[in-house]
Amino acid sequence: MPAIKVTDLVFGRLQAPDLEREEEFLSDFGMVRAERTKNALYMRGTGPSLYIHVTELGSEPRYLGAAFSVASEQDLHKAARLEEAISGIEPLDGPGGGKRVRLRDPLGRTVEIVHGIAGAAPLPVRRVELNDGATRRRVGERFRQQRGPSQVKRIGHVVLVGPNVPGVVGWYRERLGLLASDDIYEGDPANLVAAFSRLDRGDEYVDHHVLFIAKADRPGLNHFSFEVEDWDDLMFGHQHLESKKKYEHVWGIGRHGPGSQVYDYWKDPWGRIHEHWTDSDLLNAQSEIVRTDRSALRAMSPWGPNPPEWFPSYGTP
Numbered sequence: 370m371p372a373i374k375v376t377d378l379v380f381g382r383l384q385a386p387d388l389e390r391e392e393e394f395l396s397d398f399g400m401v402r403a404e405r406t407k408n409a410l411y412m413r414g415t416g417p418s419l420y421i422h423v424t425e426l427g428s429e430p431r432y433l434g435a436a437f438s439v440a441s442e443q444d445l446h447k448a449a450r451l452e453e454a455i456s457g458i459e460p461l462d463g464p465g466g467g468k469r470v471r472l473r474d475p476l477g478r479t480v481e482i483v484h485g486i487a488g489a490a491p492l493p494v495r496r497v498e499l500n501d502g503a504t505r506r507r508v509g510e511r512f513r514q515q516r517g518p519s520q521v522k523r524i525g526h527v528v529l530v531g532p533n534v535p536g537v538v539g540w541y542r543e544r545l546g547l548l549a550s551d552d553i554y555e556g557d558p559a560n561l562v563a564a565f566s567r568l569d570r571g572d573e574y575v576d577h578h579v580l581f582i583a584k585a586d587r588p589g590l591n592h593f594s595f596e597v598e599d600w601d602d603l604m605f606g607h608q609h610l611e612s613k614k615k616y617e618h619v620w621g622i623g624r625h626g627p628g629s630q631v632y633d634y635w636k637d638p639w640g641r642i643h644e645h646w647t648d649s650d651l652l653n654a655q656s657e658i659v660r661t662d663r664s665a666l667r668a669m670s671p672w673g674p675n676p677p678e679w680f681p682s683y684g685t686p
C-alpha cells in the first residue's frame with residue numbers, strides 16, 4: 370500500500386525575477402491570469418481549477434516544486450507523518466485557500482501535497498467542429514477564425530531529471546501511489562533510465578502519465594506540460610508563439626511514442642520548458658506496464674522531428 374494516493378497534479382511552482390515577463394509568456398502560451406500579488410503570479414486554464422501555474426518573485430529563476438492533491442484532510446495528516454515531510458499541515462496562500470504538506474523527494478525537490486483549494490467556474494472555450502474523412506461535423510458554413518493563443522485547459526504532467534532514476538521513480542510510485550505506465554531501460558531491463566507514471570483512479574481512465582522521470586547528472590525540471598483544447602488549438606498556439614519572435618521553440622510539432630500525445634515545446638524567458646499537448650492515451654488501474662529499450666523509442670514516434678540532442682537530460686535548477 371502506498372503511503373498516500375494522490376488524486377491529481379494541481380499546479381507547478383516556479384520562481385522568476387520578473388513576474389511581468391512570466392505573465393506575458395504564459396499569456397502568449399494560452400493561460401489566463403487568476404491573481405497577481407506583489408510576490409506571486411497565479412495563472413489558470415479554462416478548466417475548473419482556480420490556478421494551475423504559480424510563479425513566485427525571487428532573484429534567481431528556480432523550479433520550486435509540483436503540487437498533487439489528495440482526497441481528504443486525513444491524507445494530509447498521513448503525508449505530514451512521512452519521514453520526507455519538511456512541514457506540518459500549513460495554509461496555502463494562493464487564491465481559493467486550502468492546505469498543504471511539503472515533502473522532499475529524493476532529487477531534493479519539494480512536492481506539495483494539497484487539499485481543499487476551492488474550485489472555479491470553467492472559462493468559455495472556442496471549439497471547432499473538425500471534418501474528417503469519416504465524419505462531416507461542420508456543414509453549410511464558411512470557416513473563419515481569429516488568430517490567437519492556444520486555450521490551455523489544465524496541467525497534465527511534470528518531468529524531472531536527475532541521477533538514481535530507480536530510487537526516484539520508486540519513491541514517487543510508493544509514496545504518492547502512482548502507477549507504472551512505461552519503463553524505459555538501456556541494455557539490461559534492470560537498468561531503468563526513464564519512467565512514465567500515472568494516477569491511480571481505479572477504473573477511471575487517466576492520462577498515460579502525470580510524471581516522467583529521466584536520467585541526468587544533475588537534478589532539474591525538464592518541463593511542465595499542459596493540455597490544450599484539441600489539435601487545431603495546439604496549432605493556434607504554435608502560430609501565436611512563433612509570431613511573437615521572442616520565444617525559443619524547443620521541439621515539435623510531433624506525436625510521441627509512449628503516451629502518443631501530439632506535442633509542442635517552448636521555453637519561457639528563463640529556459641523553463643512548457644509543453645502544449647493534446648490527444649493522450651488514457652489508461653486505468655488495470656492497464657499493464659510496458660518495458661522498452663531506449664534505443665527503440667524514436668521509432669515509436671509515428672511522425673515529427675527528433676528532439677534536440679540536449680533535450681532528454683535537460684533540466685533547469
Ligand SMILES: [Fe+2]
Binds near residue numbers: 644
Ligand atoms: Fe511532456
